[in-house]
Amino acid sequence: xxxxxxxxxxxxxxxxxxxxxxxxxxxxxxxxxxxxxxxxxxxxxxxxxxxxxxxxxxxxxxxxxxxxxxxxxxxxxxxxxxxxxxxxxxxxxxxxxxxxxxxxxxxxxxxxxxxxxxxxxxxxxxxxxxxxxxxxxxxxxxxxxxxxxxxxxxxxxxxxxxxxxxxxxxxxxxxxxxxxxxxxxxxxxxxxxxxxxxxxxx
Numbered sequence: 594x595x596x597x598x599x600x601x602x603x604x605x606x607x608x609x610x611x612x613x614x615x616x617x618x619x620x621x622x623x624x625x626x627x628x629x630x631x632x633x634x635x636x637x638x639x640x641x642x643x644x645x646x647x648x649x650x651x652x653x654x655x656x657x658x659x660x661x662x663x664x665x666x667x668x669x670x671x672x673x674x675x676x677x678x679x680x681x682x683x684x685x686x687x688x689x690x691x692x693x694x695x696x697x698x699x700x701x702x703x704x705x706x707x708x709x710x711x712x713x714x715x716x717x718x719x720x721x722x723x724x725x726x727x728x729x730x731x732x733x734x735x736x737x738x739x740x741x742x743x744x745x746x747x748x749x750x751x752x753x754x755x756x757x758x759x760x761x762x763x764x765x766x767x768x769x770x771x772x773x774x775x776x777x778x779x780x781x782x783x784x785x786x787x788x789x790x791x792x793x794x795x
Contacts, residue, residue: 596684598768598776600790607764607780607788608652611688614766615650618681630678631657633668641668647679648705654760655690656697658705660722662753667723669694675759685769692761702755714748715739765793 603610618626627647634640641664649656655677659665669675677690706714719735726732739748761782768776775795780788 596686596768597770598766598778600778600792603766603778603780603790605788605790607766607790608650608654608761610766611764612650614681614684614686614688615679618684618686621681621683623681623683626681628679629655629657630680631665632676632678633665634672634674635664635668636671641665648756654692654758656701656756656758658702658754658756660717660720660754661696663722665723669757677759687767689763689765689767690759690761691763692759694757694759697756697758699755703750705756706750706754711748714750715743717754718743718748718751770795 615626625646628644629647630642631645632640632642643665645657645659645665647655648658661670673694675692675694677688679686679688679690681687706717715736718739719732721735763779763781765777765779770776773795777793777795778790779793780790783789
């Protein structure tokens with residue numbers, strides 16, 4: 594039987610309710626529960642989307658990490674507004690999030706980076722993300738170069754790599770229901786900075 598979604602269940606803080614759904618998806622063994630589509634817009638107003646991984650969530654927003662010089666990083670430097678989409682088909686649930694992007698602090702980026710496996714840390718140095726390369730040998734040569742460079746040393750975070758946090762101003766929860774009469778409940782921040790909740794037709 595498909596689940597339902599009623600306004601009374603969501604409370605008044607959408608991030609708190611998101612955590613509840615996220616935990617339920619995790620317990621349900623949803624595949625790649627933290628995978629989310631990140632949509633950005635470039636300087637020509639063209640949209641771009643790709644999958645990234647949610648790495649932290651707090652009352653401020655949703656955090657992910659990437660190369661600041663990648664296409665997504667370049668998009669965000671000219672237009673700091675973005676959208677996220679989570680889709681958990683096993684539970685017939687979707688969450689859409691819109692808001693403004695900011696870089697996390699250098700300490701937050703350092704703390705996360707230093708907890709990554711050594712190979713992943715080397716990868717941040719070796720890959721000129723989104724740049725055209727001649728072949729895979731370029732990556733392998735870069736990896737070898739940085740492996741030798743950091744041999745016996747701590748691999749510190751490169752300046753071009755770090756975190757972003759999406760500060761939400763709109764969060765929509767979608768629950769699949771029979772006959773396509775799905776539940777859609779949306780939160781939006783009003784001019785006073787408070788969350789307002791309303792239902793949308795499916």
